[in-house]
Ligand SMILES: O=P(O)(O)OC[C@H]1O[C@H](OP(=O)(O)OP(=O)(O)O)[C@H](O)[C@@H]1O
């Protein structure tokens with residue numbers, strides 16, 4: 001996969017606001033959450049905010065690796081499974097949290113482990129959107145989301161320079 005055309009940079013401040021907005025939406029879902037399962041590593045950050053806002057203290061991880069080389073998605077590998085007690089009743093009452101869904105492949109694998117769990121992500125691209133129950137912002141498929149934990153300050157070319165010619 002080549003680098004997506006558009007960039008969607010997210011600051012810590014914006015990420016915190018969007019994670020809170022997701023928590024507000026989840027607060028309106030009529031489920032008594034028994035645990036959060038966050039998809040590492042990206043899901044760890046929104047899970048911290050959502051667990052605080054919704055008072056959920058049981059936090060589990062499912063460790064998935066796929067994008068090995070920046071934007072190139074390789075084969076998905078499960079590095080750590082979900083504890084068996086959360087898999088009971090097909091994961092009913094469990095809240096799965098990730099930072100985003102892109103192709104939906106990560107979400108599909110984790111959903112298959114807990115078909116009745118509720119899946120929440122902050123950002124969604126069109127291909128992954130059908131896999132998600134609740135999200136905050138949709139961006140186009142040709143957009144790359146830059147998260148604050150991956151970023152440093154660099155010079156930005158003016159838009160006119162990159163579109164000239
Ligand atoms: O919908 P998909 O195309 O499957 O992509 C979405 C997944 O990709 C990223 O994780 P990544 O595997 O890069 O690992 P990370 O969370 O450790 O950064 C992101 O955090 C999602 O979990």
Ligand SMILES: [Mg+2]
Pocket residue numbers: 039040041042043098
């Ligand atoms: Mg991830």
